[in-house]
Amino acid sequence: MVLISIPLVFASLVASSAAHGHVRKWRMNGKSYTTYEPYSQPDFKQPPKGIARFLGNGINPMKDPLSPAMTCNVDSYPAPLMANVTAGSTITATWNSWPHVGPIYTYMSPCPNGRDCSDFLGTTSRTWFKIEEAGVVPYAYASSGLDWATQIMYDAGNTWNITIPKCLSDGPYLIRHETMAIQDSNVLGGAQFYPQCAQVWISGGSATLDIGAVGVQLPGDIQPDDAGVLFDPRKPLTDYVYKAPGSRPIVCPSV
Numbered sequence: 423m424v425l426i427s428i429p430l431v432f433a434s435l436v437a438s439s440a441a442h443g444h445v446r447k448w449r450m451n452g453k454s455y456t457t458y459e460p461y462s463q464p465d466f467k468q469p470p471k472g473i474a475r476f477l478g479n480g481i482n483p484m485k486d487p488l489s490p491a492m493t494c495n496v497d498s499y500p501a502p503l504m505a506n507v508t509a510g511s512t513i514t515a516t517w518n519s520w521p522h523v524g525p526i527y528t529y530m531s532p533c534p535n536g537r538d539c540s541d542f543l544g545t546t547s548r549t550w551f552k553i554e555e556a557g558v559v560p561y562a563y564a565s566s567g568l569d570w571a572t573q574i575m576y577d578a579g580n581t582w583n584i585t586i587p588k589c590l591s592d593g594p595y596l597i598r599h600e601t602m603a604i605q606d607s608n609v610l611g612g613a614q615f616y617p618q619c620a621q622v623w624i625s626g627g628s629a630t631l632d633i634g635a636v637g638v639q640l641p642g643d644i645q646p647d648d649a650g651v652l653f654d655p656r657k658p659l660t661d662y663v664y665k666a667p668g669s670r671p672i673v674c675p676s677v
């Protein structure tokens with residue numbers, strides 16, 4: 423028995439340590455940007471020479487929604503570049519792999535100095551707003567007609583498309599994109615969060631969104647006992663609150 427069970431335990435540890443993920447590539451305004459690559463980048467410590475912030479936790483999840491690591495990951499110090507992104511355009515995140523079920527959602531925050539994001543961590547400012555979310559969503563290929571957003575992402579080559587609101591003011595922003603894994607989320611602290619941030623310069627926006635009126639804090643907007651966080655994955659899909667945890671996505675004011 424012992425001889426058999428030891429290799430099995432070992433195999434399952436190996437499988438689970440590989441079974442996480444991160445955004446490998448961003449596509450914005452027709453340009454591709456590589457990100458920090460945990461474990462394969464030759465210099466493991468430096469931020470990427472790009473727009474994506476360092477992932478101090480590598481491909482591993484955040485477990486405490488109230489920790490500052492929920493903002494942009496552990497040690498997410500500023501990256502050297504900003505991508506140019508047109509307000510109203512669609513950007514694409516490509517994950518290296520995504521082996522879990524759960525929702526996908528994205529927030530943004532302006533960087534307060536108005537020039538770049540070099541002095542902004544975002545952990546204490548009430549300037550985050552959600553721009554998109556997808557939990558259990560309609561999916562024609564699923565037999566029930568519903569599936570997790572992450573299944574759609576997986577079927578699309580681990581890509582996820584995010585439309586940047588038209589109503590932003592031009593300037594520097596962080597984009598915070600996140601998947602959540604629910605396989606252990608039936609207990610408090612069991613949900614896994616995979617947030618990561620990229621730096622962008624938005625232009626062409628209509629400047630009609632009042633961020634002061636809609637802004638939330640991260641950590642803060644996602645709570646350990648949110649219905650979308652504390653959820654038993656053995657329950658039917660239709661029991662999941664259709665939306666991701668946290669506040670609802672902003673709606674651009676009609677002008």
Ligand SMILES: *[C@@H]1O[C@H](CO)[C@@H](O)[C@H](O)[C@H]1NC(C)=O
Pocket residue numbers: 503504505506
């Ligand atoms: C963004 O646009 C500015 C102005 O055209 C340019 O100088 C800068 O290199 C661009 N950034 C990137 C990452 O392409």
Ligand SMILES: *[C@@H]1O[C@H](CO)[C@@H](O)[C@H](O)[C@H]1NC(C)=O
Pocket residue numbers: 514574575578581582583
């Ligand atoms: C995202 O957009 C790309 C390019 O249009 C497309 O190939 C891909 O299927 C899309 N992904 C999803 C999840 O819709």
Ligand SMILES: [Cu+2]
Pocket residue numbers: 438441442443522603
């Ligand atoms: Cu994982």
